[in-house]
Amino acid sequence: MPLVSIRSYDNYFDAALAQGVLESAGIDCFLQDVHSVTINPVLTNAIGGIKLRVRSEDYEQASNLLSSGENKDVHPQCPDCGSVNTSLSVDLPSKTWFSLLLEALTSSSLSSKGQLHYQCNECKVKFRD
Numbered sequence: 001m002p003l004v005s006i007r008s009y010d011n012y013f014d015a016a017l018a019q020g021v022l023e024s025a026g027i028d029c030f031l032q033d034v035h036s037v038t039i040n041p042v043l044t045n046a047i048g049g050i051k052l053r054v055r056s057e058d059y060e061q062a063s064n065l066l067s068s069g070e071n072k073d074v075h076p077q078c079p080d081c082g083s084v085n086t087s088l089s090v091d092l093p094s095k096t097w098f099s100l101l102l103e104a105l106t107s108s109s110l111s112s113k114g115q116l117h118y119q120c121n122e123c124k125v126k127f128r129d
Contacts, residue, residue, distance in 0.1 A: 004056050005032070006063055008049040012038050015050040018066055022054065027062050029054045076129045078120035085121045 006029075009015035015031050022029045032051040037044050044050075054062045075086045117126045 002056050003030075003053045004059055005051040006054050006059060007052045007066060009052065010037070010044050010049050011041075012050065015052060018052055021065060022052075022062050025061075025065055027054060027058045027065070029058075029062065076118055076127075078118075078123065078125060079127050080125045081120060081123045083120055083122040086118045087121060089117055089119045089126070 007015075007018060009018070012031075012034060015034065019029055019031055030053055032053050033047050034050050036047060037050050075084045077084050078086055117128050119126050
C-alpha cells in the first residue's frame with residue numbers, strides 16, 4: 001500500500017488542521033517533513049513544504065473531504081445590509097502604549113482589553129456574531 005502526497009502546506013497549523021479532518025473521518029494519514037519546516041522555515045520551498053500523505057486507495061475520498069471544506073464562507077452576514085464582505089476587528093482602548101505596558105507590568109491582568117467584533121466592509125457597521 002503505497003503512500004501518496006495529497007496536499008502540501010507551508011506551515012504546521014494548516015497541515016495539522018487538514019490531518020485532523022482526515023483522521024476524524026477515519027482516514028489514516030501522516031505529515032512528512034513537519035519537523036524540518038517547523039524548525040527551519042527557510043527550507044519550506046526547498047523541500048516542498050509539509051506534505052500530507054495518505055494511502056493511495058484513500059486518495060480520492062481524502063481529496064474530496066479536504067476540498068469540501070476549502071470553499072466554505074466563514075464570514076458572518078452583516079445584519080444591516082446583508083453583505084458577507086465582513087472582517088474581524090478589535091477596538092483597542094484609547095490608552096497609550098506606555099500606559100498599557102505599565103499596567104501590564106504592575107498588575108496581574110489588563111483591565112482595558114480590546115473588544116472583538118465584526119465590521120461590514122460595505123456599510124461599515126460594527127456587530128457581534
